[in-house]
Amino acid sequence: MIDGLLLLGGGVLAGLFGSLLGLGGGILIVPLLTLGFGLTLIQAVGVSLICVIVTSGAAAGVYLERRVANLRLGMTLELFTAIGALGGGLIAFLIEERVLELLFAALLAWVAYTMFPRANPASARVLAPDADPEVPDAGASLSTGGTGTFIDGLSGPGYQIRRLRLGAAGSVGAGVASALLGIGGGLIKVPVMHVVMGVPLRVATATSNLMIGITASASAIIYLLRGEIDPYVAAPTAIGVFLGASVGSRVAHRIDLRILRGLFVAILLYTAWQMLQRAIA
Amino acid sequence: MTASTPGGLYGSATGAGSLPSSSPEPGSPGLERTIARLLTGGTYVSIALLTIGLGLLLAAGVGPLSGGPAFDPASLVGDILALRPAGFIWLGVLVVVATPAARVAASLIGFARAGERPMVVIAGLILVVIVVSVALATGLEG
Numbered sequence: 001m002i003d004g005l006l007l008l009g010g011g012v013l014a015g016l017f018g019s020l021l022g023l024g025g026g027i028l029i030v031p032l033l034t035l036g037f038g039l040t041l042i043q044a045v046g047v048s049l050i051c052v053i054v055t056s057g058a059a060a061g062v063y064l065e066r067r068v069a070n071l072r073l074g075m076t077l078e079l080f081t082a083i084g085a086l087g088g089g090l091i092a093f094l095i096e097e098r099v100l101e102l103l104f105a106a107l108l109a110w111v112a113y114t115m116f117p118r119a120n121p122a123s124a125r126v127l128a129p130d131a132d133p134e135v136p137d138a139g140a141s142l143s144t145g146g147t148g149t150f151i152d153g154l155s156g157p158g159y160q161i162r163r164l165r166l167g168a169a170g171s172v173g174a175g176v177a178s179a180l181l182g183i184g185g186g187l188i189k190v191p192v193m194h195v196v197m198g199v200p201l202r203v204a205t206a207t208s209n210l211m212i213g214i215t216a217s218a219s220a221i222i223y224l225l226r227g228e229i230d231p232y233v234a235a236p237t238a239i240g241v242f243l244g245a246s247v248g249s250r251v252a253h254r255i256d257l258r259i260l261r262g263l264f265v266a267i268l269l270y271t272a273w274q275m276l277q278r279a280i281a
Numbered sequence: 282m283t284a285s286t287p288g289g290l291y292g293s294a295t296g297a298g299s300l301p302s303s304s305p306e307p308g309s310p311g312l313e314r315t316i317a318r319l320l321t322g323g324t325y326v327s328i329a330l331l332t333i334g335l336g337l338l339l340a341a342g343v344g345p346l347s348g349g350p351a352f353d354p355a356s357l358v359g360d361i362l363a364l365r366p367a368g369f370i371w372l373g374v375l376v377v378v379a380t381p382a383a384r385v386a387a388s389l390i391g392f393a394r395a396g397e398r399p400m401v402v403i404a405g406l407i408l409v410v411i412v413v414s415v416a417l418a419t420g421l422e423g
Binding site: 242 | 316318379419
């Protein structure tokens with residue numbers, strides 16, 4: 001009974017932060033299950049993938065209703081996250097964990113640096129995308145008729161999508177990371193959309209939430225059919241994530257953007273430290 | 282900063298891809314609403330199933346860390362009819378995994394009705410990736 005309540009409570013916290021920050025909660029669930037409850041990393045990743053899908057479903061529905069999430073952009077990028085997740089799910093059982101932990105510790109630290117709340121030029125451009133019209137649109141050749149209409153269809157009022165190819169490449173990486181570490185991939189998708197593609201942070205966070213479901217599903221299927229998901233652990237954790245995500249999605253729009261970014265950076269740095277400790281232990 | 286409202290989100294019976302994105306389109310938000318309800322509904326159904334399963338688990342005095350049974354599609358219906366916790370939990374997990382794919386399928390239909398061929402192709406390709414994932418995982422298991 002106690003274990004069930006602890007799993008439930010841990011899921012609530014993970015779901016709350018995941019929903020607020022577009023992280024999917026997996027970055028918190030995996031350490032919770034491995035360090036707190038003694039699961040193997042693979043078992044924790046399997047459960048975490050189920051949880052991040054629940055997070056996505058609970059939060060993305062609200063974001064879509066409020067028209068914060070960009071459906072077309074999300075679907076375009078999630079094609080690439082799904083491809084990455086499929087590949088990651090297939091190689092997850094072949095790669096030494098220590099190497100991955102080191103790589104991702106470095107990656108998380110880099111992402112934290114790019115998102116650090118300060119008056120940096122990249123953020124300024126994103127907040128005022130029209131002020132930087134000379135940025136080349138690397139994705140223009142992907143447009144339906146060579147006139148940029150496809151890119152325009154992915155953009156929104158106040159911001160113009162750019163560097164779609166880089167965004168697609170980053171999405172593949174997010175999918176691989178999702179499959180290997182049991183995260184939703186928001187750690188990569190949000191900065192890619194925000195910093196690289198010029199999507200406002202709040203839209204990027206909401207769109208990332210939408211994308212997490214299909215990203216995690218592509219690899220969760222592999223974990224499920226390989227018998228790496230423990231149903232008795234998954235149930236209380238996922239229920240907790242759902243409760244936390246439901247609350248988070250309803251209060252996210254009331255939270256100051258600077259606080260959101262600060263929390264984002266803090267969680268990135270904490271997770272990077274945890275990854276590093278695991279790798280060198 | 283207030284929440285942005287991306288114009289690229291809005292559906293259009295004439296095809297949103299041909300309309301300028303700098304201003305919101307006047308089309309119906311029906312697709313987003315349908316998808317939102319699908320996601321919400323799938324999540325609620327799965328959580329209900331997981332909650333029933335967890336309740337049965339705790340009522341039976343089984344600890345969540347005792348190790349659950351492996352997924353077996355053949356015993357799913359029997360477990361549910363016998364009110365075994367694993368049956369409800371596994372069905373809930375299946376609904377969780379299937380809901381995003383159902384969302385993509387619904388999007389495909391919506392975009393097809395709106396004549397947005399690029400988005401139809403993208404949605405179709407996503408479903409292909411999911412099918413390949415199932416096929417490869419089934420092959421690995423075998």
